[in-house]
Amino acid sequence: MSAAFFCTKCGLCCKNLDKATAYAHLDRGDGTCVNFDSTSHNCRIYESRPLICRVDDFYEQNLSAHISKSEYIAANLEACANAQHAHKVDNSPTHQERF
Numbered sequence: 531m532s533a534a535f536f537c538t539k540c541g542l543c544c545k546n547l548d549k550a551t552a553y554a555h556l557d558r559g560d561g562t563c564v565n566f567d568s569t570s571h572n573c574r575i576y577e578s579r580p581l582i583c584r585v586d587d588f589y590e591q592n593l594s595a596h597i598s599k600s601e602y603i604a605a606n607l608e609a610c611a612n613a614q615h616a617h618k619v620d621n622s623p624t625h626q627e628r629f
């Protein structure tokens with residue numbers, strides 16, 4: 531069994547890069563990523579996006595020795611829910627277990 535994170539494309543993470551210094555190099559100046567498409571809410575470089583934007587790969591390379599995948603997914607979902615609540619967006623991602 532493994533946890534999976536399903537993004538609902540609210541776009542809030544890509545529009546709030548100024549909240550985390552690790553994303554500063556992607557900030558176009560107003561907190562939004564230079565690669566974010568505001569119309570589609572898609573990443574224009576999705577297939578080659580940085581490791582820090584790759585939920586599963588980032589976990590495997592940096593966090594798997596420290597926390598469980600379920601804990602990591604839960605933390606991501608909590609961050610999404612908090613951002614969506616703060617911005618009055620009702621588009622919560624889901625947490626599913628794959629068998």
Ligand code: SF4
Pocket residue numbers: 543544556563564565566567572573574575576579580583
């Ligand atoms: S590179 Fe893509 S996924 Fe990463 S913050 Fe920018 S738009 Fe979002």
